[in-house]
Amino acid sequence: MTIRIALDAMGGDRAPLPEVVGAVEAYRRFGVHTVLVGDEIKLRRQLAQLKASEGLSIVHAEEVVTMDDPPMTPIRKKRRSSLRIAGELVKSGEAQGLVSAGNTGAVMATAKLVIGGIEVVERPALATWIPHPKGASLILDVGANSDCKASHLQQFAIMGSIYASQVTGIEHPRVALLSIGEEDIKGNDLTKEVFKLLQASAVNFTGNVEGHGIFSGEADVIVTDGFTGNVVLKTGESVYEYVTGALREGFGRNMRTKIGYLLSMPVFRELKAKMDYAEYGGALLLGVKAVTVICHGRSQPKAIMNALRLARDCCVAGLNQRIVEQITARMKDASNGKTSVAN
Numbered sequence: 001m002t003i004r005i006a007l008d009a010m011g012g013d014r015a016p017l018p019e020v021v022g023a024v025e026a027y028r029r030f031g032v033h034t035v036l037v038g039d040e041i042k043l044r045r046q047l048a049q050l051k052a053s054e055g056l057s058i059v060h061a062e063e064v065v066t067m068d069d070p071p072m073t074p075i076r077k078k079r080r081s082s083l084r085i086a087g088e089l090v091k092s093g094e095a096q097g098l099v100s101a102g103n104t105g106a107v108m109a110t111a112k113l114v115i116g117g118i119e120v121v122e123r124p125a126l127a128t129w130i131p132h133p134k135g136a137s138l139i140l141d142v143g144a145n146s147d148c149k150a151s152h153l154q155q156f157a158i159m160g161s162i163y164a165s166q167v168t169g170i171e172h173p174r175v176a177l178l179s180i181g182e183e184d185i186k187g188n189d190l191t192k193e194v195f196k197l198l199q200a201s202a203v204n205f206t207g208n209v210e211g212h213g214i215f216s217g218e219a220d221v222i223v224t225d226g227f228t229g230n231v232v233l234k235t236g237e238s239v240y241e242y243v244t245g246a247l248r249e250g251f252g253r254n255m256r257t258k259i260g261y262l263l264s265m266p267v268f269r270e271l272k273a274k275m276d277y278a279e280y281g282g283a284l285l286l287g288v289k290a291v292t293v294i295c296h297g298r299s300q301p302k303a304i305m306n307a308l309r310l311a312r313d314c315c316v317a318g319l320n321q322r323i324v325e326q327i328t329a330r331m332k333d334a335s336n337g338k339t340s341v342a343n
Helices: 017-030 040-050 082-092 104-116 150-168 189-199 226-251 255-275 301-316 319-335
Strands: 004-008 033-038 056-060 097-100 125-132 135-140 174-178 204-209 221-223 283-286 291-294
Touching (some): 004 017, 004 082, 004 301, 017 033, 017 040, 017 056, 017 301, 040 056, 056 082, 082 104, 097 301, 104 283, 150 174, 150 189, 150 221, 150 319, 174 189, 174 226, 226 255, 301 319
Parallel strands (some): 004 033, 004 097, 097 291, 135 221, 174 221
Antiparallel strands (some): 125 283, 283 291
């Protein structure tokens, strides 16, 4: 069966151009089949300009969920929006995954209420990769749940461990809890309770990790609540933008610094490849019945392309089915007091 990814082609800040170009490149480079959902006239015009159609199909949608719309808009009002229709394509099986650079809250509502949540998962979580010198660590939640219970973070740890093992190939990913100190007595009431739950969970729990450990590779999976995780993510992105901007300004001051920049270009290309969010495509929403990737609203074609590839690869790997099977088994082990690590 051909895996098809439904793309909300009208969701991003600059839609539909980045979405269309990204979908075209995703097929040309990785063979990803995409269903473009949005204004058919605009989408066909863009494809005609790019002289592309292979591997792509179009489903018309006359409405658009904007960034200013409430999260429940595609559920209660704009039922003919590109986001809602993309979700329905996944629910019906016409597509196997969903990608959108639109309103994050609306995408999550669509994934949970149209596509449906996994019954054994209390709350879905947004997971994304944070680079470090040795590779990248998965951090979740980064924005789906501002307020969490300890049991939610326990499930985040299990889902994150399963996802990380599929991507990195590590059999027992190191799972850490983000806190203000490495000792189990450090942190607030929530982190202290979560610490105890993770000790009893069937994950490779290595203890607490502090903020400085996020970018040093101390853990393969870092668990936190959505409020804290979102702050960490956006802080990291702003630091990257500040550093690259400062370097660009500094290297452009005179001929000597420009020559220094030319000599250093290979290093900066490598740094950009590691830290640029576009390399990772978007954040994966774990805990819903179908693969769902949420991109930045300002995503350029490269980010859309990589998000489509990520969605396709997760579908091929059967990630959601593995989460259903393994989280059920691991939660059962935890309730029975077992601490063995399952794959």
